[in-house]
Amino acid sequence: MTSTSTAAFPSLEAALKHFFGYDQFRLQQRAAIEAVLNQQDALVVMPTGGGKSLCYQLPALLRLGVTIVVSPLIALMQDQVEALNNNGIAATFLNSSLDLMEARSREYDLLQGRTKLLYVAPERLLSENFWPFLTRLQQQVGLAGFAIDEAHCVSEWGHDFRPEYRQLHRLRSAFAGIPMLALTATATERVRQDIVQQLQLQKPEVLVASFNRPNLYYEVRPKDRQTYGHLLQQVQSINGAGIIYCLSRKRVDEIALRLQNDGIAALPYHAGLPDLTRAENQRRFIRDDVRVMVATIAFGMGINKPDVRFVVHYDLPRTLESYYQESGRAGRDGEPAHCTVYFGYADVSTVNYLIDQKPDEREQNIARQQLRQVIDYAESTVCRRQIQLGYFGEFLSESCDRCDNCRFPKPKQDWTIEAQKFLSCVARCRERFGMTHIIDVLRGSGKKRIRDLQHDQLSTYGIGKDRTAEEWKILGRSLLHQGLLEETVDGFPVLKLNAASWQVLRKQLTVEVAMPEGLQGVATGTTSATEDGLLARLKALRKRLADAQGVPPYVVFTETTLRQMAQRLPQSLDAFARISGVGSRKLEQYGQTFVEEITAFCGEQGITATATPPPPLQTGDTHAITRQLYQQGHSPDQIAELRDLRRSTIIRHLSDLIEADDGVELDDLVSPERQQTIWAALEEVGGDRLGEIRDRLGDGYSYDEIRLVRGYYHRAKLES
Missing domain, CATH: 3.40.50.300 (P-loop containing nucleotide triphosphate hydrolases)
Known part of the structure; x- marks a missing residue:
């Protein structure tokens, strides 16, 4: 050219x-x-x-x-x-x-x-x-x-x-x-x-652009003696490539060897390996010859693999920013992916040791504040996505439903009065101190520094003796994560009030806080056996073509493009050209080969007609646009991002479409088992009182699920 x-x-x-x-x-x-x-x-x-x-x-x-x-x-x-x-x-x-x-x-x-x-x-x-x-x-x-x-x-x-x-x-x-x-x-x-x-x-x-990655699921799991067993189970249960990050070279070699002994195709990557070995291990991972890479953070920016399905931090990340970057190597193709941190306090000591090796005291202070932010993230009971986005100055107005804290929320309590005490103490201390000092004042500490500053004379001194230091710390973190309080980020974290802080103090906002509980797993979506069968064959074909050319498989086609082929079954070059990710060059280079594979599969399965491609996107009907994006294989989160709308708005569209029997399948969005439970609650309570239905079902069920099932419930009642 x-x-x-x-x-x-x-x-x-x-x-x-x-x-x-x-x-x-x-x-x-x-x-x-x-x-x-x-x-x-x-x-x-x-x-x-x-x-x-x-x-x-x-x-x-x-x-x-x-x-x-x-x-x-x-x-x-x-x-x-x-x-x-x-x-x-x-x-x-x-x-x-x-x-x-x-x-x-x-x-x-x-x-x-x-x-x-x-x-x-x-x-x-x-x-x-x-x-x-x-x-x-x-x-x-x-x-x-x-x-x-x-x-x-x-x-x-x-x-x-x-x-x-x-x-x-x-x-x-x-x-x-x-x-x-x-x-x-x-x-x-x-x-x-x-x-x-x-x-x-x-x-x-x-x-x-938004830092939000709606296709990623975030969770934190406790780190204990059974952690490797949980990791192995996780790797075995997720179909696709993954990266496991560790803090030390020794841990990388240990985990890689244990996975190999347990039948997982895994390789190590760290700076202690010879250059040729590192390069070869990376090449084999990128080209799908092995499934899992166990690595230190040395395995970072060089990874251009879009179909990583999980990223696990076996050890604690050093900063929230590095965690966002490293976990972000999952799901670059927009497909669902899983991000896990195993959190144990022994890792905190390891990171603190590494911080102590920094020669500059100012760098050490910044690094310790960054470490505390990671610990806050791991211990938090609020939406993990809100914490990540807040770090970059982006505000998420509602829970994400794509993290463990949102999927399995802990019971919340009204802590408005305590929040007013906390914020009032920040104000009385003239916004010049960090969280530890504020908590000491609230709990009436006898520390010499409190007396020297005459903070034992403040009206807020000792008014929080009825709460433990840990409870006040959880409240303080929650205020920061909810945007009701701010903190300086120059290595000397000082609490600062903002406009929302004053709304709480004036009783214009209420504050709810959840106390930590045990962490749970996450449910995953399902696809049809036919679609999965064709997708597996298309991946195998992609791998053969990639190996013949000496390139990574995603260079031929991304997994997102293959998934569209499996959903839409293009059996002609014209239909194949309408698949997203198929340009003129790739149509010429791969079109006939993939069309023949799809046609052969359809013949074996008795599928005689080519799937109809979605109609051109219309702009007049907002429900029609949502329907067409759904039929193209996009999740509610992806549709919301593409349309720049709230997820709750997209859920309402889908519920209306289900009620109208207009091209949306409830089974794609809510599992049949959960449908039955929600249906029973709808029958008992009626379809209009969502709050009462949610109370009856418990916190394990979301309003989105209830709305979607209610759409089908209304349709069934009309038809009967």
């Missing part, structure tokens, strides 16, 4: 379908692409699996010149180049894995305008030997732009700071006028400001 322009396509969506096979953009992708095409600097923050790469890959194909992509890891750039080449897109990389002859050949192709994207590490990009080539490339072919991937590495406040990234600001002075796009999956407001400043972005378009 030499050059392309937007004029070659009637719309950006047409270009998206042609090159990548997708029909529509995800949230913020279009805005980012338009900014790049308008030669504007931009900072894009999208969660893992949110489609960051497309934000620079598509503009690179629509503009003259070469786009330079700065990537920190060899494995990551190689994976992306493989995927692009397989899609018929001219991309290449220059790194230390190439010999001199191969590097010169690639440089020649670049200078001849045969390549559209060049991936390089920051060290090579900024080296004196590479600079003349870059200048020549600009003069001879032109530079379309710079894309700085994993841009959080620029900031010392990010979870993976790399000093060499600090030098990338030199691009701005040397190549003035060339637009720069910075991209990262995780960045707090402070990190975003630092990225803009360090890279010297000029009036950038800052696009922050």
Whole structure:
């Protein structure tokens, strides 16, 4: 490919379908692409699996010149180049894995305008030997732009700071006028400001997509002597690839060996292994030769595998940000995935030891505050997704129903009076102290520091003696997680009141708190045996094709695309082309092979007619849009994200559609066993008093389930 322009396509969506096979953009992708095409600097923050790469890959194909992509890891750039080449897109990389002859050949192709994207590490990009080539490339072919991937590495406040990234600001002075796009999956407001400043972005378009990953289920389990047995059971029960993170190399080797002895195809990955062994283990995992990778955090950004079905932290994560990043390696294809933390206090001592090895006291203070945030997350009884999103400054207004605390909620109590005491004490202490000091004042501590500060003279001194320190700590955490209180994050956590705090103090808001209880497991959804059978065959076909080409299976097609094939059964090339993820190149390369496999399967199963593709999306009827997205295989959470609506709104749509018998199957959304129990409660109480029905069923049943079953209940009553 030499050059392309937007004029070659009637719309950006047409270009998206042609090159990548997708029909529509995800949230913020279009805005980012338009900014790049308008030669504007931009900072894009999208969660893992949110489609960051497309934000620079598509503009690179629509503009003259070469786009330079700065990537920190060899494995990551190689994976992306493989995927692009397989899609018929001219991309290449220059790194230390190439010999001199191969590097010169690639440089020649670049200078001849045969390549559209060049991936390089920051060290090579900024080296004196590479600079003349870059200048020549600009003069001879032109530079379309710079894309700085994993841009959080620029900031010392990010979870993976790399000093060499600090030098990338030199691009701005040397190549003035060339637009720069910075991209990262995780960045707090402070990190975003630092990225803009360090890279010297000029009036950038800052696009922050939601950090919410609705397809991920989060849970915390207690860590005890039976933990390995629980882990083994979990690995055996989940069908698909997984990553298990451990804090030490010794633990990685131990868990990997035990899994192997128990019949699980698992491999270790850590910095103590030879480079060739690490690379080979990673390659085998990415290409589905083994199912499980047991790793330290060294196994991180280089993983470009979209179909990871579970991520387990066998040991405690170091920070909430690193946990979000590491757990986010699950479910990048948008399919359901499971994220588990095993929490034990022995791990806290291990992490504290690692913190003590840091040479700078300020770094130690920050790290300890970050560790406390992780412990708060593990011990919390509120929605885990709310805690994660709150860390990044995003507010989730309702429970997620996709974590253990929401699925199995603990009984809540009205703690409004206690909350008023707590917040009043923060105010009396002039918002200058942390949680431990506030609790000491409330409980009437005789500590010398309390007396020296004369806080034993405050009206709030001793008014909380009737509650334990642990109960006050749980309340304090809950206030923070619910957005009713704030805390500084510079290593010296100080509690601060906000507008919501004053609403509680003025009795305008009530506060409910749940006390911790034992943790439970999670139910999983089901699919039809026919669909599962075809999906297994399509995966096997994908693996054979990938092995023949020497590429990871997801480069051929993602699991999401295979699942659509299994659901819609395309038995012609026209029908196959309408599958999301099938572009013109892949249609030509794989279409006939997959259509023949699907046709053969349908013949064996006695399925004679090709499944009807969903009709074009209509914009006039909101229920029809929800129905069509549901029929395309999207979950309620995914539909809510795609439509930018509340999940509760989508549930109401689905309930109405079930009641109208309009294309939605209740069995897909609520298991038959739970339907029977809810039905019995509806018969006993009646269909209109949801609160009373929920009380009768107990906390194990959600309002969403009741609404969905009620839709079918109303339909049955009308028909009878």
